Amino acid sequence: MFTIDHLGIAVKSLAAAKGIYQKLGLSISAEETVEAEQVRVVMVPVGESRLELLEPTSENSTIAKFIAKRGEGLHHVSLRVPDLAAAVERLKKDGVRLVSEEIKVGAGGHRYVFVHPSSAGGVLLELVEAKH
Amino acid sequence: MFTIDHLGIAVKSLAAAKGIYQKLGLSISAEETVEAEQVRVVMVPVGESRLELLEPTSENSTIAKFIAKRGEGLHHVSLRVPDLAAAVERLKKDGVRLVSEEIKVGAGGHRYVFVHPSSAGGVLLELVEAKH
Numbered sequence: 628m629f630t631i632d633h634l635g636i637a638v639k640s641l642a643a644a645k646g647i648y649q650k651l652g653l654s655i656s657a658e659e660t661v662e663a664e665q666v667r668v669v670m671v672p673v674g675e676s677r678l679e680l681l682e683p684t685s686e687n688s689t690i691a692k693f694i695a696k697r698g699e700g701l702h703h704v705s706l707r708v709p710d711l712a713a714a715v716e717r718l719k720k721d722g723v724r725l726v727s728e729e730i731k732v733g734a735g736g737h738r739y740v741f742v743h744p745s746s747a748g749g750v751l752l753e754l755v756e757a758k759h
Numbered sequence: 760m761f762t763i764d765h766l767g768i769a770v771k772s773l774a775a776a777k778g779i780y781q782k783l784g785l786s787i788s789a790e791e792t793v794e795a796e797q798v799r800v801v802m803v804p805v806g807e808s809r810l811e812l813l814e815p816t817s818e819n820s821t822i823a824k825f826i827a828k829r830g831e832g833l834h835h836v837s838l839r840v841p842d843l844a845a846a847v848e849r850l851k852k853d854g855v856r857l858v859s860e861e862i863k864v865g866a867g868g869h870r871y872v873f874v875h876p877s878s879a880g881g882v883l884l885e886l887v888e889a890k891h
Binding site: 628629630644647651653673674675676680700706708709714718723744746748750754 | 760761762763766768769770775776778779782783784785805806807808812829830831832833836838840841846849850853855874876878879880881882884886
């Protein structure tokens with residue numbers, strides 16, 4: 628089963644960016660810091676998906692560099708796929724450009740890979756494994 | 760009930776952009792032309808949401824201008840909200856910047872409004888009414 632797992636949105640200020648979702652009546656998580664990524668995060672669950680608002684905590688973070696170059700806005704789209712290893716195998720065989728060739732393991736043990744925007748209509752596309 | 764209705768993705772070529780989703784095993788719609796928006800569209804259903812790949816058919820289309828300025832990538836995020844009129848009323852009262860103050864009626868009778876990116880962390884946010 629494919630789903631949109633989350634949208635990662637790069638923002639300068641969580642306080643400002645979360646306002647619209649609160650005003651719409653969505654519930655939002657407490658702010659949390661992810662040291663490894665040098666960001667503070669607020670999650671906004673929306674149906675089976677969620678929005679992740681990402682505010683950089685350092686000028687060196689990937690998100691800070693993205694904002695400096697492109698401004699605030701969508702940073703990545705994360706899709707949950709049924710069989711990540713099989714998907715990566717097929718994409719490699721078909722010449723799709725991945726940001727790294729290896730499946731990585733993130734916080735909480737979730738496995739992921741990024742497809743380069745040049746192979747996905749300008750979108751940085753994360754693929755994560757669906758829960759079993 | 761809130762859901763992500765769709766993500767609108769501006770692309771130069773549907774043929775190139777849809778490849779990644781076909782390779783992942785997602786089913787995609789036939790190409791369709793929306794004359795009013797001067798785009799050709801491919802829909803990729805993903806769980807309760809869908810991706811809309813948008814290729815301009817004219818240099819004057821909004822999507823062509825977006826690509827010329829920003830390159831390919833996410834154009835808008837569309838959220839389904841339970842009560843659109845109430846949401847718009849509250850947002851206006853709270854000083855949220857809308858692209859147009861009025862709720863518009865699109866193809867198939869769906870009602871929508873756009874929140875300006877300056878009020879939504881750099882994301883052009885469409886609000887559509889949930890089906891009853």
